[in-house]
Amino acid sequence: ERHRSAWLRWLRRWRIALLADTTDNNLQAARARINHANPKYIPREWMLIQAYDAAKAGDYGLVHELYRLFCSPYDEHPELAHKYFQRTPAGYQQRGGCEVMT
Numbered sequence: 001e002r003h004r005s006a007w008l009r010w011l012r013r014w015r016i017a018l019l020a021d022t023t024d025n026n027l028q029a030a031r032a033r034i035n036h037a038n039p040k041y042i043p044r045e046w047m048l049i050q051a052y053d054a055a056k057a058g059d060y061g062l063v064h065e066l067y068r069l070f071c072s073p074y075d076e077h078p079e080l081a082h083k084y085f086q087r088t089p090a091g092y093q094q095r096g097g098c099e100v101m102t
Contacts (some may be wrong), residue, residue, distance in 0.1 A: 038074075039074050040074060040077075041084055043066070044088065045095075045097040045098045046092035047066060047084060048066070051065075065080070
């Protein structure tokens with residue numbers, strides 16, 4: 001209950017600050033600022049493992065693809081979203097370094 005109360009207090013303060021920072025209660029503008037400050041794509045270990053494994057077999061396509069993706073991680077990249085904007089794939093969840101953060 002203590003954590004819930006602390007969370008609700010923080011959430012109320014955040015909402016007040018958010019509304020104070022927007023004109024005409026324009027939450028879309030606030031969302032755009034938040035998205036601008038937080039990258040959509042973050043290098044995750046499972047992504048890198050896929051690229052390492054393919055490169056080890058002589059295929060550097062994934063290495064180049066991830067390089068392009070992480071050169072502009074704030075952009076949408078709709079052609080790559082289905083592949084990289086997701087939770088850790090099941091096959092990588094039990095591999096070291098993959099299951100905790102992603």
